[in-house]
Amino acid sequence: MREYTVPSLATAPQVGGLADAVFEQAAAEPDRPAFGRKVAGHWRNVTIGTFRDEVVAVAKGLLAQGVRFGDRVGLMSRTRYEWTLFDFALWSIGAQPVPVYPTSSADQVLHILNDSAAVACIVEHEDHAMTVGSVIDKLPKLTRLWQLDADAAADLVAAGAHLDDDVVERHRLAVTPDSVATVIYTSGTTGRPRGCTITHANFMSQSDNIIERYPPLFENRPGNRPATLMFLPLSHVFGRMIEVTAIRGKIKLGHTPDVRPETLLPDLAAFRPSFILAVPHIFEKVFAAARRKAEAQGKADAFDKAADVAIRYAAAQEQRAFDTGPGPSAALRMQHQVFDKLVYAKIRASLGGRCRYAMSGGSAMQRRLGLFFAGAGLSVIEGYGLTESTAAAAANPWERPRYGTVGVPIPGMTVHIAQDGEIWLRGGQIFSGYTGEPQATTAVLRDGWLATGDVGELDDDGYLTITGRKKEMLVTSNGKTVSPVGLEDGVRNHPLVAQCLVVGNDRPYIAALITLEPEGVSHWLKMRDKPELTGAELVRDEELEAEIRRAVVAANTHVSQSESIRTFRIMATQFTEDQGLLTPSLKLKRKAIEKAYANEVEALYGG
Template identity: 70%
Template sequence: MASAPRVGGLADAVFDHALEDPVRVVLGRKLDGVWQDVTSAEFRDEVLALAKGLLAQGVRFGDRVAIMCRTRYEWTLFDFALWTVGAQVVPVYPTSSAEQVFWMLHDAQVSAAMVEHEDHAMTIGSVVDRLPQLRRLWQLDGDAVRELSEAGRDLDDEVVHRHRRAVTPDSVATVIYTSGTTGRPKGCVLTHANFMFEVDTLVERWEPVFRGRRGDEPSTLLFLPLAHVFGRMVQVAAVRARVKFGHQPSLNAAALIPDFAAFRPTFILAVPYIFEKVFNAARRKADREGKAGAFDKAVEAAVRYADAMEAKAFGTGPGPSTALRMQHQVFDKLVYAKVRDAMGGRVRHAMSGGSAMDRRLGLFFAGAGVQVFEGYGLTESTAAATANPPERTRYGTVGQAIPGTTVHIAEDGEVWLRGGHVFQGYLNDPKATDATLHDGWLATGDLGSLDDDGYLTITGRKKEILVTSGGKSVSPAQLEERVRDHPLVAQCIVVGNDRPYIAALVTLDAEAVEHWLSMRNKPPMPPGDLVRDPDLETEVRRAVVAANTLVSQAESIRTFRILAHQFTEEHGLLTPSLKLKRKAIEQVYADEVEALYHT
């Protein structure tokens, strides 16, 4: 089990690695569309130059500095430069509204901010008159890195190192504001020790992921938002474990796929949405080529193969039969290799978090040669608190407690966590802290169960339990996930609180619908006509019927409505981590919800 160092902070790894192996490639940086290598010495020099500039511009030990930016190289550079001088980073989602930005910068008493471009600068500018403590604003696309580096050129390196040596594991590294599906976001105070315990534990226990195969230098492409704790954890883990990584600012498949091919990562850390996109794109491609039947057989073979391997690992089965092994081998060349090629060709391991992954999808990827370790955690636990172990993965669960962590299920079914990664509390909010932390235990707000082997399954959120007017309690998560398993469905929200029965609103995946129409020789339709198409309604009804097999009749979805447009973050209906804002959706679509009960 990894233990957090007793001295030092996160930035020390940058300087230690440059001293020990200055020519090792630690980062990939995309310039003018071409990936370029960055050595540990080059990265150290850039961090040092920027740290000197920050000091020259008035940033001091303990100051809070905001970063509002997409996932890109400069975010990592700023993170480690700020940690070098002992500052605390306050990440801000680039899609945040002016009022959200105001609240976070005001609550954290931010003294300086780095933004990506002029739009972000204008967002902050619109509320700056209410932020008297904000003294500096730098703009990346305005050449901020070069200007800061120039500003600190005359400062002695030792001044920076004195700041760095003053950082201890207990020093605050960052204040990350929760996405806030309900209420105002709260600032989670995370220390250098929280991150060091978290990432060192993961790197040590999941060595096959972070070390790669013999002769394959480990590398990963980071496309998760760095404003989210998961993306931040990946960044810190890569630096501490000397894993080469690059940045991709878009979760869009059209942008991701070319960079997978160019960067060729050996592993990825992602949310289930990414794996769903890869799978659905492969399925559509096979359909267009007239090979859908063969693809579906390959999927079935992969699922059965992985299921048999899982049973063998747990001592409940002999493993795949000879016939299944031969079938699997044939499909590996015909189908699975193409799925791996879509992720660059070298990916053999992945970690998934943020939301639940369907068991069948996890089994498919494992059977296709990409083992996905699903985990669970939250901002307050510095990302993962549980994860599936490499040697005994139980698909459909979020795994066992990571080493040094304890998981407890309270009497009401709530998941409680304890470990070195649990946060210090909420900034300026002792009431919320007291309600969440109990003698070192973190009450997560999630509901779950532990099996006899200690594997955790998340069943829902305490605050999201629906109670029908007949008194039936329903957890919407499993219904929504099963409806979303249908390739045409993008999102599903189950409603029914204080209503006579459960119903659902469903949105469509535009790419999947376009493919579905073309394969049936149907012309493109405007959204308003599309949602009334009887054939499409039949497809969605199949998804609802499949979901209803999971629950009793009283908990089943009785009726549904297909919406013309997806729920988006821009319209305030999703959090930046793509979780549904239930109250906001029900308010915006109040008429549609009402119609579900008067038809």
């Protein structure tokens, strides 16, 4: 199949902007809890009426401090309640927040704030303020800097107290669906990050169709109000889309900035979300942690058996959904019921006990991992999208997922596969262009279509599978074209592997650089009564090398011999963002890594 369209389920808004939902809901039911906010270690409700009042008060302060309709304001912070507060305050006066990753370097901050022509910036803490301050002399348009940890919100409320609420109301009513809502910068895996201008209509089209398409996640029912705990970065389009969807869908929203298990798991237990949003790496870590715990208790075999049952159970359910099988057998159902009490219920409890659905995006999820969680009672809805498509362009249907794919187009979207395999997208959420880069915009927006740069396939049911990225395709000296993504994901599926970079462009065969997962390695050493080893010692450990070789062999089983990894090298340290080898969203910068480790790459080929 070359093209597949899913009709829109939501009516495109003709007037207004994103902030309107806050004001309309506050007028209708001001006492409805809209947020869970962690204060002094305890989660407290914030009603939509209180949030509306805070939005108005902060918006008046922004106006009093010189922010005007159409101005752009940087937002550099981890995920926290104030980010959402400032987003809606800025939207209510027609201003445009510009997300900046909290881990950004001074050079990255300079590029984003300069390219977007930001007039002000909101940062989380003093370190961020110092980062902005180090480049402030190169940002002549930047005239204001506020710090969240220094009570920026309270200061702005005080600054705008003399203004009437009507001032905000007049600004809000001037916002139209085609007004720019935000400028979000791409991850920059293949070059300088580009600013994507995303309108209020883009966000509304995305969120309203998602709400209509996935009622089990968003439907309000007596005794089961939907809620989600946001731990994804709000500097990423995925997080921002869910922020908007939570408000428009009346979903209780919590924020937590720390994804370390010792912090995140207690927050999940206390907040008890009904669904969560995450990237595949989070689900990989949940699975790996559960298995390590079982192995430490001498129950590894039982866990592996439970995992196998979950995978076979979910696969049988999938076959039944597509009329290719009868569903789980009676024996399999019985085994599944036993393991549900012994294993699966504990995994669900670790996520708060109420979660039955999750959304995953940002990178590909292994089919077996998706099947495992589905079999364990957590349906992970994997999707695909870009900053340019305001997050999701395709996603698996909740009632008929096909694991290993990224699903079908979301309502209102068309997916087209070009002659060279490139994925093209068309719909109401496609961005309007890159800031200050008309040539780059023309290159990707073609007669209403967004040329994504990704390569994929549509099956006969309209399900999309991502097979690679055009700029990342490798061509060996033998003329064989190889997509590195599947191989890398296959190797990275091993609990001892953190990262995998496949190389081989203009080389006689495919090879790989592999880094180690510290938690997995520490557990592996402990279970074998080995002492803690340094990175240099680990790469020389023959038993560890044999384990990694098994991961490579397993990945190679999914490709032809000419596409397989022939040799690899274990690295003593991981690739990091500080080294300039990862994007803020933790994607590998291929060219940068190959340049930084040129000697290691040469050694893979006998150099």
